[in-house]
Amino acid sequence: MKKICILGSGRQGTAAAYDILKFHSNCELTFADSNIQNAERAQLRIKKLLSSETSIFQINIEKKIELINFLSEFDIFLSSVPYEYNPYLTDIAIESKTSMVDLGGHTLNVRKQLEKNNLAENAGITIVPDCGMGPGMNISVALMGIESMDDPQEVYIWDGGLPLNPNPPWNYNLFFNIVGLTNEYDGSAFFIENKKIKEVPCFEYLEELKFKELGMLEAAVTSGGLSTMPWTYEGKLNVLHNKTLRFPGHWDKMIAYRQLGLFSTNKISFQDKLISPREFYHSLLEPKIFVDSPKDICVMRVKVIGKNKSKPVITTIDIQEKYDSKTGFLAMEKWTGWHASIMMIEILNGNVRKGAIPIEKALSGSVFHTRSLLRGYDFKINIK
Secondary structure (H helix, E strand, O other), X not given: OEEEEEEOXXXXXXXXXXXXXXXXXXXXXXXXXXXXXXXXXXXXXXXXXXXXXXXXXXXXXXXXXXXXXXXXXXXXXXXXXXXXXHHHXXXXXXXXXXXXXXXXXXXXXXXXXXXXHHHHHHOOOEEEOOOOHHHHHHHHHHHHHHOOOOEEEEEEEEEEEEEOOXXXXXXXXXXXXXXXXXXXXXXXXXXXXXXXXXEEEOOOOOEEEEEOOOEEEEEEXXXXXXXXXXXXXXXXXXXXXXXXXXXXXXXXXXXXXXXXXXXXXXXXXXXXXXXXXXXXXXXXXXXXXXXXOOOEXXXXXXXXXXXXXXXXXXXXXXXXXXXXXXXXXXXXXXXXXXXXXXXXXXXXXXXXXXXXXXXXXXXXHHHHHHHHHHOOOOEEEEEO
């Protein structure tokens, strides 16, 4: 009997728990959270959806010894807490000898985590950071395209989570922590161009793309979407790009906010008080884009250009996911939580080596494709 812990019982963690219990029959699952009410809500929801029994536990993850002792009883845990805790939790995983998957989102953190490969291997555990929708699933879908040809040369990825019923002027709803959203909008992304890694500032490379049902969308660079894939494929691919999709006008607003300095974390003096521009920005924006019961659609498109048996080939993969009224799961919760749970199940089944492994090496495109079809994913694959 495998023992699984979901550390942080919010939206994505609950979706991951649902998927694990549905597709991995022989396991015990515990929700651990600093707020026991959150854990109770997740437990009740799983009970209603699957009639599955789970356990709950209240814990402060900053109490290191207590956390190590607690996690040492588990085979694997999912970190669905804010991304800044993941390097710390990587050390906890090694000390407790518990395998770990996280929802990542910060590439520099992930690279630090992967430096612990030997320590994780010696501890007999597997650590895979940066699972989720993007980074995570977008990389797995890109691998599907890469694996479809002998000589992949260029990879382009577009993905985004959007409201089903957008309301102006924002035309966007908050589907995950606003801190994580601004993290994606700040700094730079790492791409591959001319077979070399290139740092590209957020909001660059703006373009328009047309999608079924949604019409025209705008794509722009955001940070962290490719995780460590650029380093893995440097010198192998000529081009590797990833952009985030939004409704028209969104990026112009975000560019203006950034130019105002609202993304800055450096405190400024305002009316004789020190305030953080970013925290101030969050306090104003979050109520405007937060919806109690949002309904969303997630879209993803991958285009891989290369050669197959010396002949030019282009593989395009399109996939969409909508809010599920039967389970109440958002499309983003499914794509985020289920990608992490697929990875966890692969680890539990002994299909991933020990150590700290980047997502592009831990989960092949073919395995992801097979597992996702069991979950009803509807891929539109065009090869020409």
